[in-house]
Amino acid sequence: MGIFKDLESNVRGYCRSFPVTFVKAQNATLTDSEGNEYIDFLGGAGTLNYGHNNPAFKQALIDYIEADGMTHGLDMHTDAKAAFLEAFRDLILEPRNMDYKVQFTGPTGTNAVEAALKVARKNTGRQTILSFTNGFHGVTQGSAAVTGNGYYKKASGLPTTGVQFMPYDGYLGDFNTLEYLEKALEDGSSGLGHPAGVIVECIQGEGGLNVASKEWMQGLQAICKKYDMLLIVDDIQAGCGRSGTFFSFEEFGIEPDVITLSKSLGGYGLPMAVVLLKEELDIWGPGEHNGTFRGNNHAFVTARRALEEYWSDYRFAEEVQHKASVIRRRLKEIQAENGGTSKMKHKGRGIMQGLEFANGDIAGAITELAFERNLVIETSGSDGQVVKILTPLTIEESTLSAGLDILEKCVKDVLAQQVSKAS
Incomplete structure (x- = not known):
């Protein structure tokens, strides 16, 4: 590995x-150059909801390439783009009574966030974006500004202007943080001013698997409407089925003004990102926000196949919800068997769950030991204190159980080592 x-x-x-x-990957199994196999609880940080090298997508991509289909098309019309848009309309938007225009941005999530922030500012004529504690939205300049984590903000090397932060749901315990938000909006001396929009994750993935409640999200939407602010839902990690429904906010009954999608949207791990925006907000001039690689036709092909394969009915969502219940039950059991809530806290929703420990050293020791035992799993949270399950949604249930068995043993062994050191 010297070259690296x-x-x-x-x-x-x-x-x-x-x-x-x-050197090889199939669904939720990775193979290294020595032939060792690992269970994947990382899922490409959420880019591989449908697993590695999904055969349904692979053949469609091979066929398209062998037919000399367009590879790169900027934002020109192509048959691959048309087929994706038709599938997205027919299988995602129309069944949910969602009326949005689709903006293709540069192919990564942070590109979509940058565009969404511009949309809010361009439509309102105001500059400030409201974001939340522990939110993560990317590491380019604008996205880093609305990201809570100081590590990423410091790396930008410039003041992160144009943003104000408010406490996320649960940040202050049982106190309803929306009461503080509305008080600040009402008070001309609060320093908050009148933001152009609000950007929020329904499940804070990198922030530590913090979950907003239905009541909180509905309340946030109501405040946005009352004070003429655009509601931007960043569904880059929590979308495309990760929460158990295609969008993480579906069960909340809300209607965001703007939605960002990326990561698993391309289906095959191919980079692709979009912004969904209400038609009246689509006031862009031609090419006013662009990107050379906003026309990744290979991603259009696999994204369309992902929609057709998994979202033509509700069976896939039901499978995801079943696996999510398995994960929840096992994590609760691990918690109960290893000191209960005094030692760890269950967090998350869907197949985006984990365990929060007292500090990042404990969580890091667990994930390090897990890798030694052939489980790939990462941490998240402000101190890396949350062990986070982000496995492909298509993982075989037997493989999921095997991975959870490894995690259970690692938690037990690391906590036992902590007790031994303390004594």
Whole structure:
């Protein structure tokens, strides 16, 4: 692995936690250069909801390439883009009575967030965006500004202007943080002013699997309407089925003004991102927000197949919800068997759950030991204190159970080591 140390930038991250060379992947199983197999509870940080090398997508992509289909098309019309848009309309938007325009941005989530922030500012003529504690929205300049974590903000090297932060649901315990938000909006001396929009995750993935309640999200939407602010839901990690429904906010009965999607939207791990915006908000001039790679036709092909394969009915969502219940039950059992809520806290929703420990050292020791035992799993949260399950949604239930068995043993062993050190 010397080539990576010698030539690749110090910015590399995941490879430090998983120091092997991977050569093969299928669904939720990874294979390294020595032939060792690992259970994947990372899922490409949420880009692989449908697993590695999904055969239904693979053949469609091979056929498209062999037919010399358009690879790169900027924002020109192509048959691959038309087929994706038709599938997205027919299988996602219309069944949910959602009326949005689709904006193709650069292919990563942060590109979609940057565009969404511009939409809010362009439509309202105001500059400030309201974001929330522990939110994560990307690391380019605008996205880092609305990201809570100081580590990413510091790296930008510039003041992160144009944003104000408010406490997320549950940040202050049982206190309803929306009461504080509305008080600040009413008070001309609060320093908050009149924001252009609000950006929020229904499940804070990188922030530590904090989950907003239905009542809180409905209340936030009501405040946005009352004070003429756009509601932007960042569904980049929690969307595409991760929560148990295609959008993480479906069960809340809300209607965001703007939605960002990326990560698993491309289906095959191919980069692709969109902004969904209400038609009246689509006031862009031609090319006013663009990106060379906003026309990734290979991703259009696999994204369409993902929609057709998994979202033509509710069976896939039901399977995800079943696996989510299995994860919840097992995590609760692990919690109960290892000291209960005094030692760890269950967090998350859907197949986006985990366990929060007293500090990042404990959680890091658990994920390190898990990798030694052939389970790839990461941490999240402000101190890396949450062990986070983000496995492909298509994982076989037997593989899911095997991974949870490894996690259970790692938690038990690491906590036992903590007790031994303390004594």
